[in-house]
Amino acid sequence: MKLLDSTDSGNNSSIERTQYPYVTGTSVIGIKYKDGILMAADMGASYGSTLRYKSVERVKPVGKHSLIGASGEISDFQEILRSLDELILYDNMWDDGNSLGPKEVHNYLTRMMYNRRNKFDPLWNSLVLGGVKNGQKYLGMVSMIGVHFEDNHVATGFGNHLARPILRDEWHENLTFEDGVKLLEKCMRVLLYRDRSAVNKLQIAKITEEGVTVSQPYSLKTFWNFNAFQNPTAGAEGSW
Amino acid sequence: MTKQQANWSPYDNNGGTCVAIAGADYCVIAADTRMSTGYSILTRDYSKICKLADKCVMASSGFQADVKALQKVLSARHLIYQHQHNKQMSCPAMGQLLSNTLYYKRFFPYYSFNVLGGLDNEGKGCVYTYDAVGSYERVGYSSQGSGATLITPFLDNQLKSPSPLLLPAKDAVTPLSETEAIDLVKTCFASATERDIYTGDKLEIVVLNADGICREYMELRKD
Numbered sequence: 060m061k062l063l064d065s066t067d068s069g070n071n072s073s074i075e076r077t078q079y080p081y082v083t084g085t086s087v088i089g090i091k092y093k094d095g096i097l098m099a100a101d102m103g104a105s106y107g108s109t110l111r112y113k114s115v116e117r118v119k120p121v122g123k124h125s126l127i128g129a130s131g132e133i134s135d136f137q138e139i140l141r142s143l144d145e146l147i148l149y150d151n152m153w154d155d156g157n158s159l160g161p162k163e164v165h166n167y168l169t170r171m172m173y174n175r176r177n178k179f180d181p182l183w184n185s186l187v188l189g190g191v192k193n194g195q196k197y198l199g200m201v202s203m204i205g206v207h208f209e210d211n212h213v214a215t216g217f218g219n220h221l222a223r224p225i226l227r228d229e230w231h232e233n234l235t236f237e238d239g240v241k242l243l244e245k246c247m248r249v250l251l252y253r254d255r256s257a258v259n260k261l262q263i264a265k266i267t268e269e270g271v272t273v274s275q276p277y278s279l280k281t282f283w284n285f286n287a288f289q290n291p292t293a294g295a296e297g298s299w
Numbered sequence: 300m301t302k303q304q305a306n307w308s309p310y311d312n313n314g315g316t317c318v319a320i321a322g323a324d325y326c327v328i329a330a331d332t333r334m335s336t337g338y339s340i341l342t343r344d345y346s347k348i349c350k351l352a353d354k355c356v357m358a359s360s361g362f363q364a365d366v367k368a369l370q371k372v373l374s375a376r377h378l379i380y381q382h383q384h385n386k387q388m389s390c391p392a393m394g395q396l397l398s399n400t401l402y403y404k405r406f407f408p409y410y411s412f413n414v415l416g417g418l419d420n421e422g423k424g425c426v427y428t429y430d431a432v433g434s435y436e437r438v439g440y441s442s443q444g445s446g447a448t449l450i451t452p453f454l455d456n457q458l459k460s461p462s463p464l465l466l467p468a469k470d471a472v473t474p475l476s477e478t479e480a481i482d483l484v485k486t487c488f489a490s491a492t493e494r495d496i497y498t499g500d501k502l503e504i505v506v507l508n509a510d511g512i513c514r515e516y517m518e519l520r521k522d
Contacts, residue, residue, distance in 0.1 A: 208334055
């Protein structure tokens, strides 16, 4: 998007800068489990307050050893995927039996995000990067200004506020696959109830030493008939 | 046309506190391991301490992406120094390099509040304290970060620093023993954790002396 900066003196040079995100994805959650990493994200992409796209894959494999999940501007995510594609391609072209692991990919993403922030033209994403290489599990996060860290469980956006507390309480070392999925679904359900940009169609991706599996899209069961929601104005007629 | 305002900030404060105390033949550098953003905790297990050279350790708090970039730059420069001079950088030399590196970005600063700790060329403990744009000073002890306002007055009281106005200049390093200094640091952080929301989870303590480097941890309140 070309913006004429008010500081340029009338000639048609324009400075392209990211000011706002347009099409955005909401939270991504990632956890380490016994055999590797589990990552969940819904398939929605909002255009402001409109839930515009409902089949967007926000979790993608990267090379042999990693998974990337993104929230924020979808077009920037697509740009990142192209850069990662190129990165993996050049890595494969060495044909030396070595391949980039999740730690390396995370570092590459951090440098990319930080450098764009330095140019005041950020990629408007929060990224979750997880993977397994040589039995070592790795799970990390990068924000749009380059803040990065690794942990046993990570979440972006609303997930930080709603899912992380659940994970802090219930995550433990050596979760089985079934328990991991149940834990992620519990977090995704809370997000579905409380995040207005969440949609009820999600994918859970798994990465282990053997490889990547991204589940088919599915929905969570929800319950809206809580007593407190029935007759909400009982006792205070006239309010809503 | 009205000037466009930025609606995102290139900076964030990820919180945390760092402390360093210089002794006669040792140096204690400590920092908590909490990383926050706004009112959320991102992770409870994040090291703010970086070993730059054999006798030089830096602890930094502030904006984590800038801290990491700064550590990277200094480590890379140290490697080049080693290739060129076939020796490790001394702590005073690294002190100057850090100052210059920070000032280099005077007009888009590294939002990083640093304390540098180590042993000088005579083996005495030395601590350098910095602001975000590189102004620095050698001191006997220092604290930076979100809990600094709580810790510094306490250290002033306990370590009875001589006035820098005295002539001849009196040595600022503390006469305390290594164990006493470590204990003091633990007390500082336990107190700061009580009142500063950005300080807590775990304390990482690094001790540099003639025998080398050693590291220990202490649990802090997680609320």
